[in-house]
Amino acid sequence: MTATSLNWQLGVIAILAVILLRRFFRRKYGLDNLPGPVSPSWLTGNFLQLFNPYAWKFHESIAKTYGSAVRIHGPFGANGLYIFDSKAMHTVLVKNQDIFEENDGFLLTNLLLFGDGLLSTLGHRHRKQRKMLTPVFSSAHMRDMIPTFFEVTHKLENGLKSRLQSGGPQIQEVRRHSFLDGPHCFGADGASRPRILVRSSDNEESAHPYSRTIKELVTLTFAAMDTTSSAMARLLHLLSRHPEVQEKLRQEIIEAKRQKDGQDFSYDELVALPYLDAVCRETLRLYSPAPIVDRIARQDAVVPLLKPITGLDVVMVSIFNANKNPDLWGKDADEWKPERWLSPLPEALLEARIPGVYSHLMTFIGGGRSCIGFKFSQLEMKVVISVLVENFKFSPSARDSEILWQMNGVTAPIVGKDNHPQLPIGISLVD
Numbered sequence: 303m304t305a306t307s308l309n310w311q312l313g314v315i316a317i318l319a320v321i322l323l324r325r326f327f328r329r330k331y332g333l334d335n336l337p338g339p340v341s342p343s344w345l346t347g348n349f350l351q352l353f354n355p356y357a358w359k360f361h362e363s364i365a366k367t368y369g370s371a372v373r374i375h376g377p378f379g380a381n382g383l384y385i386f387d388s389k390a391m392h393t394v395l396v397k398n399q400d401i402f403e404e405n406d407g408f409l410l411t412n413l414l415l416f417g418d419g420l421l422s423t424l425g426h427r428h429r430k431q432r433k434m435l436t437p438v439f440s441s442a443h444m445r446d447m448i449p450t451f452f453e454v455t456h457k458l459e460n461g462l463k464s465r466l467q468s469g470g471p472q473i474q475e476v477r478r479h480s481f482l483d484g485p486h487c488f489g490a491d492g493a494s495r496p497r498i499l500v501r502s503s504d505n506e507e508s509a510h511p512y513s514r515t516i517k518e519l520v521t522l523t524f525a526a527m528d529t530t531s532s533a534m535a536r537l538l539h540l541l542s543r544h545p546e547v548q549e550k551l552r553q554e555i556i557e558a559k560r561q562k563d564g565q566d567f568s569y570d571e572l573v574a575l576p577y578l579d580a581v582c583r584e585t586l587r588l589y590s591p592a593p594i595v596d597r598i599a600r601q602d603a604v605v606p607l608l609k610p611i612t613g614l615d616v617v618m619v620s621i622f623n624a625n626k627n628p629d630l631w632g633k634d635a636d637e638w639k640p641e642r643w644l645s646p647l648p649e650a651l652l653e654a655r656i657p658g659v660y661s662h663l664m665t666f667i668g669g670g671r672s673c674i675g676f677k678f679s680q681l682e683m684k685v686v687i688s689v690l691v692e693n694f695k696f697s698p699s700a701r702d703s704e705i706l707w708q709m710n711g712v713t714a715p716i717v718g719k720d721n722h723p724q725l726p727i728g729i730s731l732v733d
């Protein structure tokens with residue numbers, strides 16, 4: 303079991319416990335006027351329909367049938383709200399972030415696994431930790447780190463080349479390693495993992511001079527690995543299925559490298575490549591690695607929909623539906639079209655003021671618990687994809703039609719009935 307699935311399961315158990323304790327003291331208002339699916343069972347409400355690896359269709363259907371604010375039944379008759387309405391998302395994630403917080407199961411699991419790092423604290427302590435960590439993810443620091451990113455990626459490139467040149471298999475299984483699998487991730491070995499320096503200003507820690515730093519590093523590694531490797535695996539899968547996009551991207555990279563006499567890109571050169579940027583954005587839009595985040599209402603608060611709502615126990619923010627809302631993105635919102643990022647974005651989208659930190663998307667959510675590593679993950683994706691696409695061609699494997707992306711806490715590909723994450727893709731050298 304991966305840490306993310308453990309997180310999800312403990313999260314659901316904790317939601318149940320908190321709901322049971324509190325629901326008797328809540329007054330609900332306006333919820334009954336909100337449309338939503340019927341509850342198939344008082345015991346589980348709609349939770350088993352919402353949280354399972356094949357829940358994509360259910361999420362799509364509730365958005366199509368009921369819109370961007372949906373009444374959901376939680377377990378034991380609890381009051382749930384499912385949203386991708388931009389004002390409601392702003393209230394939950396930004397304005398009233400202290401009220402709508404991570405559930406206790408999520409916090410407790412992270413505390414047990416990683417110590418009291420960023421993923422397991424609340425309120426003042428959490429804000430203090432974020433302040434300490436923010437400089438690590440500044441553009442200036444990203445600029446410094448890019449040679450390390452390239453160094454690691456060239457090791458992967460050389461490893462793949464020598465396997466292909468020695469007549470190794472042309473189908474590589476891109477394994478989406480999980481954090482709990484150990485230090486090997488996407489061809490990178492432990493010794494060459496990116497070095498991150500965190501300056502601790504915390505004098506509460508006395509056991510070991512670096513104990514705070516270590517907790518934060520473990521937390522960051524966990525939050526960074528499954529998410530970014532899921533995004534990169536998805537992007538390679540899409541490129542294998544869209545040879546025209548792959549070729550256009552390759553041409554952009556080859557031409558830019560030619561102008562540099564084959565040297566690695568600097569940070570500014572890499573982020574300025576328009577098609578690479580469009581391909582990454584479109585993948586993170588339509589295939590967000592984390593499809594949903596949930597929050598527990600720690601006290602009563604009003605969510606300002608057409609008719610304001612109070613008395614909530616649990617809120618689910620649908621990243622999946624927010625990023626492909628046809629009212630904002632247009633009729634082709636369901637299609638993977640990198641070109642959409644090369645033209646002006648729809649007016650309706652700009653006016654909606656999506657409360658996400660990145661590019662009108664909810665992929666990295668927004669507010670005080672938004673993804674602190676979103677720039678880091680962009681850079682990592684761009685370095686790896688630019689090196690791979692320049693040197694290798696990707697094509698669908700014979701088992702392509704059996705690939706299924708599961709809707710876990712972090713999405714993962716499986717093949718057929720084998721639940722082990724794997725992604726077979728054909729790979730050959732660019733001539």
Ligand code: HEM
Nearest residue numbers: 525526529530533591592595666671672673674675678679
């Ligand atoms: C494509 C890659 C990534 C995606 C889609 C992603 C997405 C997210 C999302 C949705 C959250 C909010 C979780 C919640 O509220 O329950 C989050 C939080 C977080 N992410 Fe990421 N993430 C990615 C990569 C990274 C990377 C590379 C790092 C670090 C190097 C990172 C570090 C974190 C941390 C520490 C948090 C917790 C922030 C807090 O509670 O203040 N993530 N991420």
